[in-house]
Amino acid sequence: MSHANHAPLVNRSKLEADIQGGSVAKGHNRQEVSDCFNHVEWSECMETHTLHRGRLIDHLQLVVKDLTASERFYRAILATLDVPIGGGGEGYFWADELFVTSIDSPAALGALTGRHHLAFQAQDRATVDRFYQAALAHGGQDNGAPGERVYHPGYYAAFVLDPDGNNIEAVYHGEAKRSAESVEIKF
Structure with missing residues (x-):
């Protein structure tokens, strides 16, 4: 070449x-x-x-039509990644840097966010497989079964569409460690 x-x-x-x-x-x-x-x-x-990679993203907000369906979906897939739902309230829930809000929440301003691609780091290939199965069992749609991808050698991923059509991925391409366990924000 x-x-x-x-x-x-x-x-x-x-x-x-x-x-x-x-x-x-x-x-x-x-x-x-x-x-x-x-x-x-x-x-x-x-x-x-x-x-x-470090902690570039402070938070990401997804605005959804059906908060209950989305919470069920994200609770299941995040559990496969050992990420618990951190909390929630009227019209929202959050996990780590991900905030999911209903379309009628004050943060959403009455508009869906549109289609996003969100990739979660997995600790191994088996976690990618569990993520995919959990997503399909909780309202997700297949958008690419677990397998090697051409992006670079060792890129093992699965893709699903969440209940609002967002392209959600779990990927393993070697050991992933955070640059910090958490970033403290005081306000």
């Missing part, structure tokens, strides 16, 4: 040396990352980088 018209792939041995030497943050600089993300062959790009 010719890469003449594309940015070059990052030199793996250089990145590994930089990581060990600590001379470049997490092993690569902005230009190398930019070159890779502009590259057409995503699977090759993903093989040459180590991705580091």
Whole structure:
């Protein structure tokens, strides 16, 4: 495969040396990352980088038509991921950074949020399988059975549509650890 018209792939041995030497943050600089993300062959790009994820999202709100059906669905799938429902009240419930509100709640302003794609990290392939089965048993629709995907080697995922048509995924592509157990917010 010719890469003449594309940015070059990052030199793996250089990145590994930089990581060990600590001379470049997490092993690569902005230009190398930019070159890779502009590259057409995503699977090759993903093989040459180590991705580091932190707690970028403060919260995500989904507005739903049927809060009871959605709570039943999310309670079941989140249980497979060892994430409990954190609480709830009139017109809403939450789990970790996910807030789900009814269309008539003050936060929703009377409008559905539209279709979203939300991916949850799974601890292993068996968890992805359990997520998929729990989703189907609690009102979800198949949108891609558990299996390897082409996004990069080792990307094992399942996709379902929640009761409002949101594309919900569970993915395992190696050990996932949070950068912090929690972020404390005082208000």
